[in-house]
Amino acid sequence: MPGLESERVVSPQPSALDQVDQHEAIDRVRAAMEHLSEEHREIIVLRHFQDLSYSEIADLLGVAKGTVMSRLYRARRALARLLSEEDPA
Amino acid sequence: MTPERIEELMVKVVDRVATPAEEEELMSALSGEPELQRELDAHRALKAVTDGWVDRLEADLAEDRHRRQPLTRIERRVGVSLAVVGTAVLGGGGLVTALLDESAPLWVRLGLGTLTAAVLVLLFAVVRWRLSVRESDPYTEVIR
Numbered sequence: 001m002p003g004l005e006s007e008r009v010v011s012p013q014p015s016a017l018d019q020v021d022q023h024e025a026i027d028r029v030r031a032a033m034e035h036l037s038e039e040h041r042e043i044i045v046l047r048h049f050q051d052l053s054y055s056e057i058a059d060l061l062g063v064a065k066g067t068v069m070s071r072l073y074r075a076r077r078a079l080a081r082l083l084s085e086e087d088p089a
Numbered sequence: 090m091t092p093e094r095i096e097e098l099m100v101k102v103v104d105r106v107a108t109p110a111e112e113e114e115l116m117s118a119l120s121g122e123p124e125l126q127r128e129l130d131a132h133r134a135l136k137a138v139t140d141g142w143v144d145r146l147e148a149d150l151a152e153d154r155h156r157r158q159p160l161t162r163i164e165r166r167v168g169v170s171l172a173v174v175g176t177a178v179l180g181g182g183g184l185v186t187a188l189l190d191e192s193a194p195l196w197v198r199l200g201l202g203t204l205t206a207a208v209l210v211l212l213f214a215v216v217r218w219r220l221s222v223r224e225s226d227p228y229t230e231v232i233r
Contacts, residue, residue: 025138029135029138029142048143051143066097069096070097073097074096076100076103
């Protein structure tokens with residue numbers, strides 16, 4: 001994904017510049033998530049932010065575990081595309 | 090390998106829950122597939138950003154919990170109070186001694202007197218400002 005790949009977003013002791021990069025990356029992801037479909041945003045939130053397992057998400061949404069993984073894959077792909085469209089450099 | 094299997098493996102690898110065998114399976118499926126490899130990199134980068142986001146939120150919450158602990162607040166207030174009293178005693182005593190010391194040159198006494206007046210005026214300005222904005226302070230929830 002252009003734009004995010006080069007950013008050092010995880011570091012044991014981030015420098016001030018790393019922190020600025022991380023804040024910008026977070027802001028961009030947050031803004032891009034607004035453009036996701038409700039279904040995709042929901043699965044990203046459950047997995048990435050609430051750290052639920054695939055089985056827990058499947059139980060919560062009443063779908064099969066395979067559907068959770070497939071939906072998560074598509075949500076990530078959609079989000080990555082939104083971010084790359086935003087920053088084609 | 091079916092597209093569904095690649096999707097499943099990619100999700101697991103990005104989430105770091107894939108077994109070494111599954112990771113190996115995906116890597117061999119992606120060899121010679123630069124488009125899919127780029128997609129995997131993009132998903133990993135995305136995961137790294139959201140992990141950093143969650144880590145930061147958790148760190149902020151831990152910091153906030155620490156600041157709100159009664160012991161932390163008492164420590165801070167006692168420390169600041171002692172520092173203010175110590176500074177006032179040392180500074181005030183030194184100033185008075187120097188001002189009353191007739192052997193000190195006039196320019197030193199004048200300078201110290203002016204500095205004392207400046208500090209008092211500034212202190213008065215701060216107190217007056219704090220009192221005037223007390224009712225409309227939007228940061229009353231902030232723990233200082």
